[in-house]
Structures are given as C-alpha cells and as structure tokens.
Amino acid sequence: xxxxxxxxxxxxxxxxxxxxxxxxxxxxxxxxxxxxxxxxxxxxxxxxxxxxxxxxxxxxxxxxxxxxxxxxxxxxxxxxxxxxxxxxxxxxxxxxxxxxxxxx
Numbered sequence: 001x002x003x004x005x006x007x008x009x010x011x012x013x014x015x016x017x018x019x020x021x022x023x024x025x026x027x028x029x030x031x032x033x034x035x036x037x038x039x040x041x042x043x044x045x046x047x048x049x050x051x052x053x054x055x056x057x058x059x060x061x062x063x064x065x066x067x068x069x070x071x072x073x074x075x076x077x078x079x080x081x082x083x084x085x086x087x088x089x090x091x092x093x094x095x096x097x098x099x100x101x102x103x104x
Contacts, residue, residue, distance in 0.1 A: 007044070008037035010063075031071075038068050 014024040029037055042064045049057035069079045 008034075008041045035068075035071060038064060038071065042068065 008029070014026050017024040042061065045057060045060040045064055048054075049061060066076070069076065074082075
C-alpha cells in the first residue's frame with residue numbers, strides 16, 4: 001500500500017515512519033519551495049485547530065510561525081516587537097468585538 005502526502009513534515013517524521021516499518025520517500029525543499037510549503041503548512045495547521053480546538057494544534061501553528069519567522073530572518077524578539085506595536089496601534093482581542101457591518 002502506498003499513501004501520497006506531498007507536504008512538509010517535521011524533521012523526525014521519516015525516521016518515525018521507518019521505525020514503524022514503512023519507507024518514506026522524501027526530498028529537501030529549496031528556499032522558494034520551502035516558503036510555499038510553510039505557508040501551506042500554516043493553513044493546514046490552522047484548519048486542524050479550527051476543526052478540533054485542540055491546544056496541541058496551536059503548538060503546531062506556533063512551530064510553523066517560528067519556521068516562517070526564521071526564514072524571514074527575524075528574531076523572536078523582533079517578531080514579538082512587531083506584534084506589540086500592532087497591538088498598541090490596533091488593539092488586541094481582549095474585548096471580543098465582532099464587526100458586523102460598516103455604513104457610509
């Protein structure tokens with residue numbers, strides 16, 4: 001039996017598959033492909049969280065965010081500063097405000 005995935009996986013997944021008796025066919029993504037696959041992985045992990053509301057999925061989302069941050073050449077501190085600056089200008093989500101419509 002062969003299962004097709006064609007997606008970015010965590011570094012240890014091929015070894016885990018082989019330890020379970022499978023054979024993983026892989027390749028290492030170049031920089032452009034890696035950026036595209038990270039973006040797709042972010043969507044995948046976000047969708048999984050939306051579906052399950054499992055906090056472990058948030059950990060997966062965060063792992064992808066950190067990989068994207070590193071790819072962008074940002075430190076964790078720089079990304080957190082960007083987040084803080086945006087929160088200062090536009091607020092956070094503490095008040096649970098839902099925008100229904102804007103009339104002009």
